[in-house]
Amino acid sequence: MRALMFEGPGRLHWQEIPDARLQDDRDVLVRPLAVARCDLDPAIALGLYPMPAPFVMGHEMVGEVVACGYRAGWQPGDRVIVPFQISCGACAMCRRGCSNACEAVPPGSAFGLGPHGGIDFGGALTDLVRVPWADHLLLPLPPGLDPVLGCGIPDNIADGYRCVAGPLRQWPGAPVLVIGGLAPSVGLYAVCAALALGAARVVYVDIDAARVSLAHAMGAEAHLVPLADIGDFTTGERFAITVDAHVLDGGRTLALKSTAPCGICTSVSGGATASAALPLRDMYLKGITYEVGRVHARALAPEVLELVVSGVLDPSRVAPRIVSFDEAADAMLAPDPKIVFVP
Ligand SMILES: [Zn+2]
Ligand SMILES: [Zn+2]
Secondary structure, three states, X not given: OEEEEEEEOOEEEEXXXXXXXXOOOOOEEEEXXXXXXOOHHHHHHHOOOOOOOOEEOOOXXXXXXXXXXXXXXXXXXXXXXXXXXXXXXXXXXXXXXXXXXXXXXXXXXXXXXXXXXXXXOOOOOXXXXXXXXXXXXXXXXXXXXXXXXXXXXXXHHHHHHHHHHHHHHHOOOOOEEEEOOOOHHHHHHHHHHHHHOOOOOEEEEEOOHHHHHHHHXXXXXXXXXXXXXXXXXXXXXXXXXXXXXXXXXXHHHHHHHOEXXXXXXXEOOXXXXXXXXXXXXXXXXXXXXXXXXXXXXXXXXXXXXXXXXXXXXXXXXXXXXXXXXXXXXXXXXXOOOOEEEEO
16 A cells, blocks of 8 residues: 655655554554644654654544454444544543553554554555554544544644633633644634634734634634744733644743733643743742643544534634645645645
């Protein structure tokens, strides 16, 4: 089968690799129908987020089941949403909803992000993907839900959602500040989710004019700020809920200084370097909760899916550009906030 292989910074090529095959009676084989470009993918492709090569790229996917182990609980022809992090559903961490830290696999195990702890689960930009623990891991794609929208639900859509959903439960109706940037679709999904979940207002700050326009069209008050100025920018107000989807230091600075006393700031990345300075004294004096960590893809997916199906949350507002698999290598670095690859 063919697969889009990451071979190092700036080097993406389609290659022939051995066919995926069932290895356990709870496995299924899935044929990808739609694969969203994750916000992390361009950073990997460029080498900005160093990852050991080679591996097959792509990890946000909807697919069709083509073969099943006898205990997998699916049938050929079923359409499924595939959460990107591998989780077993049975270990202590999975049972408490920490599906990004499943104890049955090495830390970081996921599709399309390279071999972690020696295990390579393959990627989605290919013809067939083996899904372990499929009876637990997969979700049925609801009838009528376009695979192009469904594929991002457990990853970037859920990531934007969780930045505001929990905080809005603590601060119902509070205005929300989102700093966009290197997690371009996550920031916009956070805008979308905040407005859907009843935030009084959403203020959006970004360095990219197209994303600022999109956030404005979605209903946010949007500010375009040059990259060099973002850390010094101020909206003139403080927010109980802030989201840092900017990733670089300036965005985190803006998010934290804009967070109101006893507010919650959620960061969707660990920053661009291995360690970053935090204004801990100011955060202590204001009593800020700083939330940082990877999304729990499998645990959160049903909640997000239900909101999408019921029409409360409409991720199509972040209109993805649809690109064929054949064009995926070039489109991986395109400036669009969201791209979905189809075979
Ligand atoms: Zn991702
Ligand atoms: Zn587990």
